[in-house]
Amino acid sequence: MDCSAATPTVTQRDQWMVEHQVFQIYDLFASLPRNAKSAMLELQRDNHMEYLTKGLKRLDPSFSVLDANRPWICYWILHAIALLGEYVEPELEDNVIEFLSRCQDPNGGYAGGPGQMPHLATTYAAVNALITVGGERSLSSINREKLYTFLQRMKQPSGAFRMHDAGEIDVRACYTAISVASVLNILDNELVRNVGDYIVSCQTYEGGIAGEPGAEAHGGYTFCGFATMILINEVNRLDLAGLLNWVAFRQSRECGFQGRTNKLVDSCYSFWQGGVFALLQRVHSILDEELGNLHSGGDCTNDSQQTGMTSDISKGEEGSGGTLSQVDETCHSRLGGLNAHSPLNLNSIGYSFIKQPAEEEPLFHSLALQQYILLCAQVMEGGLRDKPGKPRDYYHTCYSLSGLSVCQYSESPDEDSPPLPSAVMGPYSNLLERIHPLFNVVVERYYEAHEFFATL
Numbered sequence: 044m045d046c047s048a049a050t051p052t053v054t055q056r057d058q059w060m061v062e063h064q065v066f067q068i069y070d071l072f073a074s075l076p077r078n079a080k081s082a083m084l085e086l087q088r089d090n091h092m093e094y095l096t097k098g099l100k101r102l103d104p105s106f107s108v109l110d111a112n113r114p115w116i117c118y119w120i121l122h123a124i125a126l127l128g129e130y131v132e133p134e135l136e137d138n139v140i141e142f143l144s145r146c147q148d149p150n151g152g153y154a155g156g157p158g159q160m161p162h163l164a165t166t167y168a169a170v171n172a173l174i175t176v177g178g179e180r181s182l183s184s185i186n187r188e189k190l191y192t193f194l195q196r197m198k199q200p201s202g203a204f205r206m207h208d209a210g211e212i213d214v215r216a217c218y219t220a221i222s223v224a225s226v227l228n229i230l231d232n233e234l235v236r237n238v239g240d241y242i243v244s245c246q247t248y249e250g251g252i253a254g255e256p257g258a259e260a261h262g263g264y265t266f267c268g269f270a271t272m273i274l275i276n277e278v279n280r281l282d283l284a285g286l287l288n289w290v291a292f293r294q295s296r297e298c299g300f301q302g303r304t305n306k307l308v309d310s311c312y313s314f315w316q317g318g319v320f321a322l323l324q325r326v327h328s329i330l331d332e333e334l335g336n337l338h339s340g341g342d343c344t345n346d347s348q349q350t351g352m353t354s355d356i357s358k359g360e361e362g363s364g365g366t367l368s369q370v371d372e373t374c375h376s377r378l379g380g381l382n383a384h385s386p387l388n389l390n391s392i393g394y395s396f397i398k399q400p401a402e403e404e405p406l407f408h409s410l411a412l413q414q415y416i417l418l419c420a421q422v423m424e425g426g427l428r429d430k431p432g433k434p435r436d437y438y439h440t441c442y443s444l445s446g447l448s449v450c451q452y453s454e455s456p457d458e459d460s461p462p463l464p465s466a467v468m469g470p471y472s473n474l475l476e477r478i479h480p481l482f483n484v485v486v487e488r489y490y491e492a493h494e495f496f497a498t499l
């Protein structure tokens with residue numbers, strides 16, 4: 044993924060061409076009889092599996108040594124397979140573990156390929172891929188001590204992180220660092236220090252979050268910044284009402300999401316923007332409280348008594364031992380997130396977050412987004428694409444399916460409430476596995492990793 048090559052604002056003609064192609068598909072769909080409609084909406088599971096498995100087999104070491112993206116390809120493919128509720132053959136899993144171990148730098152972190160420079164993005168991809176494979180051999184292949192040293196080295200005096208030695212400082216770097224530290228149970232106050240200041244400085248006048256201060260709000264960075272703020276327990280420092288307003292307007296006439304204002308719809312934003320909604324559903328009381336403050340002039344002590352907030356995300360796990368959160372119910376601690384008085388178990392935030400039921404209905408049009416993914420992004424022969432006219436690829440397959448899963452579970456407040464058929468567009472057999480929206484790994488695989496690393 045080349046994030047430095049952002050394309051300029053689209054012309055009206057580009058927009059019309061995409062709308063034309065998409066609406067032609069919707070018109071055709073509308074004209075079909077019932078059974079043909081349902082065939083068109085069906086997730087082509089077998090074809091997706093064939094496309095994904097072929098890709099994994101091509102990852103073998105003879106693949107170009109210059110390719111710096113292979114941990115990403117592992118993650119995109121393995122996660123897509125996991126979303127489909129499938130497993131890969133043990134031999135292929137062994138190849139992945141062995142290959143990623145060769146990408147692991149002796150001084151910590153994962154590079155894009157063996158012998159290359161460790162990088163935070165490929166570290167995130169490798170860790171998520173190994174969690175998705177699961178099992179003792181896969182999880183114990185991650186050198187957490189060295190990884191912690193790598194994260195410390197990437198940490199900047201300002202609090203933000205660099206992607207790699209002498210690399211760029213941005214919101215992606217903050218998210219990938221905090222996400223891996225959290226899931227591996229090595230997150231501490233030192234890594235968290237001032238990250239929140241940096242992310243807050245990246246929230247723009249539009250309400251979304253940019254890659255760096257002064258840049259344009261974008262879905263990819265908004266997801267990264269928002270998820271980071273939750274993982275470090277400082278989410279209430281963001282302007283959540285502004286964020287919600289910005290992301291709500293990113294669902295386009297074509298029913299999918301665009302990444303930023305005046306840009307084209309693209310299926311990968313089904314996750315980057317859809318994931319923001321999944322997170323918002325679980326911090327809704329904080330949003331309500333911010334809105335209440337706006338209207339009441341800001342007496343947040345009263346608001347805290349009304350909503351009982353604070354306690355939710357930062358409470359930690361019951362009975363997990365160690366330093367469970369006793370965050371005091373003061374305005375300062377809630378708005379400041381971490382402070383010296385709160386012995387918060389930072390590493391339990393991801394777990395508590397997913398265990399707590401969603402507080403709100405989805406605030407985007409879930410069925411419309413599913414329609415875009417199934418009718419416009421799905422390639423019937425296998426794989427998913429950005430939009431009609433584009434070729435399929437593993438990145439869009441992974442993030443379209445992640446977004447589809449977010450949609451399907453968007454009305455199920457917790458794990459004990461499986462989605463109703465009305466929440467799943469097309470046949471119920473389209474139902475994917477549920478993800479943990481802070482990390483984007485299938486929730487069952489996340490639990491296994493959480494338990495494994497909690498005991499180390």
Ligand SMILES: CC(C)=CCC/C(C)=C/CC/C(C)=C/COP(=O)(O)OP(=O)(O)O
Pocket residue numbers: 046048049050051164167215218219261262263264267301302303306307309315
């Ligand atoms: C975890 C991790 C590393 C996350 C990365 C998040 C992410 C997708 C960031 C987006 C980067 C970016 C500015 C793309 C714009 O490309 P573009 O101009 O081609 O696309 P656009 O027209 O849709 O904006």
Ligand SMILES: [Zn+2]
Pocket residue numbers: 309310311312429439
């Ligand atoms: Zn895309």
